[in-house]
Amino acid sequence: MTTTAAAPPPAGVVPSSPLRKGGVLRPLRSFRILLPFAALIAVWWAIWASSEFSPQVLVSPVAVWHAFLHLVSYGVLAEYASTSLTMIGFAALLSLVVGVPIGFAVGVNRYAAHALEGFLRFLQGISGIAWLPLAIIWFGFTHTTTLVIVVYTLIVPIVFNTMIGVRAIPEPYMLALRSLGASRLRMVKDVYLPGALPSIVVGLRLGMGYGWRALIAAEMLVRKGGLGDLIFGARTFGQIDRIITGMIVIGCLYVVVDRLIVQPIENLTVARWGVLRQ
Amino acid sequence: MADDIGPSSRDKIVVSGLRHFFDSAGGSVQATDRVDLAIRAGEFVTLVGPSGCGKTTLLKALAGFIRPTEGTILCDGAPVRGPGRERGVVFQELAILPWRTVRRNIGHGLEIARRPRAEREATVARLIELTGLAGFEDRYPHELSGGMRQRVAVARTWAADPDVILMDEPFAAVDAMTRLTLQEELVRLCAATAKTVFFITHSVDEAVFLTDRVLVMTRRPGRIKAVIDVPGRASGRDWESFKVDAAMQAIVEQVLRLVREERGAATPAAAAGAPA
Amino acid sequence: MSDAAIERGPAGSGGGPGGRSGPRRTLQQVVWRLLPLTPFALVLLAWVAYWVIARPSAATLPAVQDVAAALWELAVKGELAIHVLASLWRLFLGVALGVATGVIGGFIVGLNKPIAQFLSPLIVFFNAISGIVWLPLVIGWLGIGTALAVFLIWNTVFFIVFQNTVLGVQLVPQVYEQGVQALGGGRWQTLSSVILPGALPYILTGLRSGLGFGWRALIAAELVGATTGLGQMIFGATEYHRSDIIIGGCLLIGLIAIAMDRWLLLPIEQRTIERWGLVFDARKAE
Numbered sequence: 001m002t003t004t005a006a007a008p009p010p011a012g013v014v015p016s017s018p019l020r021k022g023g024v025l026r027p028l029r030s031f032r033i034l035l036p037f038a039a040l041i042a043v044w045w046a047i048w049a050s051s052e053f054s055p056q057v058l059v060s061p062v063a064v065w066h067a068f069l070h071l072v073s074y075g076v077l078a079e080y081a082s083t084s085l086t087m088i089g090f091a092a093l094l095s096l097v098v099g100v101p102i103g104f105a106v107g108v109n110r111y112a113a114h115a116l117e118g119f120l121r122f123l124q125g126i127s128g129i130a131w132l133p134l135a136i137i138w139f140g141f142t143h144t145t146t147l148v149i150v151v152y153t154l155i156v157p158i159v160f161n162t163m164i165g166v167r168a169i170p171e172p173y174m175l176a177l178r179s180l181g182a183s184r185l186r187m188v189k190d191v192y193l194p195g196a197l198p199s200i201v202v203g204l205r206l207g208m209g210y211g212w213r214a215l216i217a218a219e220m221l222v223r224k225g226g227l228g229d230l231i232f233g234a235r236t237f238g239q240i241d242r243i244i245t246g247m248i249v250i251g252c253l254y255v256v257v258d259r260l261i262v263q264p265i266e267n268l269t270v271a272r273w274g275v276l277r278q
Numbered sequence: 279m280a281d282d283i284g285p286s287s288r289d290k291i292v293v294s295g296l297r298h299f300f301d302s303a304g305g306s307v308q309a310t311d312r313v314d315l316a317i318r319a320g321e322f323v324t325l326v327g328p329s330g331c332g333k334t335t336l337l338k339a340l341a342g343f344i345r346p347t348e349g350t351i352l353c354d355g356a357p358v359r360g361p362g363r364e365r366g367v368v369f370q371e372l373a374i375l376p377w378r379t380v381r382r383n384i385g386h387g388l389e390i391a392r393r394p395r396a397e398r399e400a401t402v403a404r405l406i407e408l409t410g411l412a413g414f415e416d417r418y419p420h421e422l423s424g425g426m427r428q429r430v431a432v433a434r435t436w437a438a439d440p441d442v443i444l445m446d447e448p449f450a451a452v453d454a455m456t457r458l459t460l461q462e463e464l465v466r467l468c469a470a471t472a473k474t475v476f477f478i479t480h481s482v483d484e485a486v487f488l489t490d491r492v493l494v495m496t497r498r499p500g501r502i503k504a505v506i507d508v509p510g511r512a513s514g515r516d517w518e519s520f521k522v523d524a525a526m527q528a529i530v531e532q533v534l535r536l537v538r539e540e541r542g543a544a545t546p547a548a549a550a551g552a553p554a
Numbered sequence: 555m556s557d558a559a560i561e562r563g564p565a566g567s568g569g570g571p572g573g574r575s576g577p578r579r580t581l582q583q584v585v586w587r588l589l590p591l592t593p594f595a596l597v598l599l600a601w602v603a604y605w606v607i608a609r610p611s612a613a614t615l616p617a618v619q620d621v622a623a624a625l626w627e628l629a630v631k632g633e634l635a636i637h638v639l640a641s642l643w644r645l646f647l648g649v650a651l652g653v654a655t656g657v658i659g660g661f662i663v664g665l666n667k668p669i670a671q672f673l674s675p676l677i678v679f680f681n682a683i684s685g686i687v688w689l690p691l692v693i694g695w696l697g698i699g700t701a702l703a704v705f706l707i708w709n710t711v712f713f714i715v716f717q718n719t720v721l722g723v724q725l726v727p728q729v730y731e732q733g734v735q736a737l738g739g740g741r742w743q744t745l746s747s748v749i750l751p752g753a754l755p756y757i758l759t760g761l762r763s764g765l766g767f768g769w770r771a772l773i774a775a776e777l778v779g780a781t782t783g784l785g786q787m788i789f790g791a792t793e794y795h796r797s798d799i800i801i802g803g804c805l806l807i808g809l810i811a812i813a814m815d816r817w818l819l820l821p822i823e824q825r826t827i828e829r830w831g832l833v834f835d836a837r838k839a840e
Contacts, residue, residue: 111589125808126807
């Protein structure tokens with residue numbers, strides 16, 4: 001008979017957090033976010049001012065600002081940016097519509113999943129950009145080419161993560177519903193979809209990261225609009241100010257889309273349903 | 279009942295006027311109330327108290343991991359400024375390194391102290407014997423059970439040969455059966471080596487079984503409420519005899535009552551019994 | 555893309571299901587091993603079928619044997635070797651630089667909370683434009699060729715390795731450090747015996763991801779700005795509508811990616827992380 005003085009012991013009086021030094025990737029207040037960029041711009045300006053760089057090599061932050069205003073006022077920036085954003089949005093939609101069902105269909109069967117896994121890795125190793133030359137031969141220098149490449153890039157992680165999501169659903173859930181007499185469709189709706197959703201969203205987020213870059217690269221080669229076209233075109237004319245403007249816009253747009261749209265979705269699903277694997 | 283805890287020249291550790299506050303989301307939280315205590319060289323002292331009373335804070339201050347907001351801690355007369363070799367620590371959670379074998383974990387302290395290889399190997403071998411880890415020398419921690427891992431932790435601390443050993447509920451995460459075994463092993467280990475030990479626990483049984491003196495802490499913010507001598511450690515202890523020894527069980531009851539008071543759960547039956 | 559295998563078959567190395575003994579189980583194990591080849595076989599089959607039925611022009615979809623022949627021809631001429639070696643050399647340089655800077659930077663930042671917080675927004679932003687987006691700017695500085703490719707690879711690899719290293723350093727349980735401090739260990743001991751091995755799983759993950767991404771960034775860089783290399787090989791073939799070279803090149807690119815991962819990185823992982831039994835959150839920094 002053991003006598004204990006109290007309830008199960010806590011880890012210690014002073015609460016210890018696993019991230020003892022704070023997270024790197026979660027900026028919170030605007031000042032904290034803006035200050036490092038201000039410092040960077042200051043350094044940039046100092047470098048530019050202190051050396052004799054020709055405008056072909058580097059321009060001042062001021063010049064970039066002017067280029068930005070110019071592009072905005074003529075509606076050029078909006079046009080190129082919207083081309084890119086439309087493309088990534090459409091590609092994401094298409095990839096989900098095609099990729100998720102494939103992921104489900106394959107994921108439910110462990111043999112199929114095992115069979116497909118290596119193939120998907122192989123495809124990812126090739127990357128969408130490598131297929132660009134072939135796509136150009138087939139579809140020419142058109143938006144179709146760009147779309148095909150971006151969808152390819154997006155669909156692989158989506159299918160893969162859907163598969164993982166489905167396989168990670170604990171068997172008891174599926175058996176329980178089946179023993180209640182659920183039809184195939186109901187299984188999909190009530191078990192597979194919600195169960196795999198966190199993983200799917202993670203896959204979407206990963207895919208968007210790769211896809212955005214693949215999009216820019218494709219636009220650089222296809223030259224039919226979009227931000228990649230903008231910065232590559234500016235290269236031809238040596239317009240460094242435009243190139244840098246384009247780069248900043250590309251970066252900001254990605255951060256905005258990722259942090260303000262995709263990540264909240266991920267947090268919502270993951271937080272509500274929990275990450276089911278491992 | 280309260281023992282004389284004034285400092286003397288044989289004191290290994292002296293804590294005076296220690297109070298600690300820490301910052302949290304809701305403002306400043308007081309972890310401990312004024313704590314004064316002295317631990318003599320070679321003593322085994324246990325500290326019991328309800329959850330959150332500040333036991334671990336006190337231990338961390340003794341170890342040098344935190345600087346108390348108020349008060350001083352002297353070890354061998356010198357103020358404690360940070361962690362160090364002379365104050366070994368056995369933690370509650372897994373603290374031995376997963377990427378080192380049992381052997382290399384135990385010898386780590388000696389490695390740091392740059393002891394010659396032969397000495398290191400001899401000490402490690404001796405401790406492996408003493409802690410019953412023979413045969414597991416080249417395993418990695420993830421291959422061992424919880425009890426074995428804590429044995430490695432104890433061996434590691436003992437191998438570094440500190441004068442003072444601080445133990446923060448080291449057996450709390452171990453299953454009940456193994457726990458009893460580990461406690462008996464600890465008693466034997468302390469008999470074989472002359473160490474000053476400060477041991478925190480929730481378990482009153484454990485606290486009385488292992489110790490020369492039990493300190494009882496109040497609930498948060500904690501201070502030392504009572505000190506109870508437990509004679510007879512030098513002649514060895516084992517659970518079988520402990521359980522039937524009337525004197526020992528009376529002490530356990532006494533300590534239990536004191537702790538229960540802190541939790542506000544004093545029972546009429548306990549109040550009726552006469553204190554030892 | 556997560557590196558977690560979807561399923562490890564039970565009973566032995568990647569074996570199939572069941573606990574049935576004897577030849578039946580061996581057969582199942584063999585089937586399990588061969589399964590990953592089926593999609594490739596199916597694609598091959600579809601390719602041949604389409605070619606036989608629809609007889610497309612050589613420029614659109616060459617026959618399987620044409621692709622093999624084209625590759626063979628390039629190999630024999632020694633051109634293939636030149637391209638592959640050029641690409642691998644650039645990859646090696648870029649990855650080496652990326653890993654070195656990423657790990658060192660990651661340690662400095664990971665151990666230093668104020669710096670980590672200050673740099674965090676910058677890291678996020680530059681991560682968003684890592685790789686090919688720098689091409690138009692850097693091509694003016696470095697011209698086309700190896701320097702450009704190495705820069706782009708470095709850029710890609712650095713951020714991945716850096717972020718993973720920072721994460722790894724931050725996630726080393728503090729109690730390990732305290733344990734070593736209580737043994738008398740100072741800053742250097744803590745760093746070498748606790749932080750470095752503790753962060754290693756994450757660093758290796760970063761290395762593995764970085765290698766994959768670096769390879770892809772390399773190909774993209776070579777498409778536009780190089781005179782040799784696999785990327786240039788397939789882009790150059792576009793002009794002459796040599797789809798056979800393009801397809802062959804792409805397949806080779808995929809094969810090399812898999813080979814590197816399987817024979818270079820997996821052994822490293824096995825000797826360290828798996829030996830230490832370290833399992834960690836699969837949602838690593840990408």
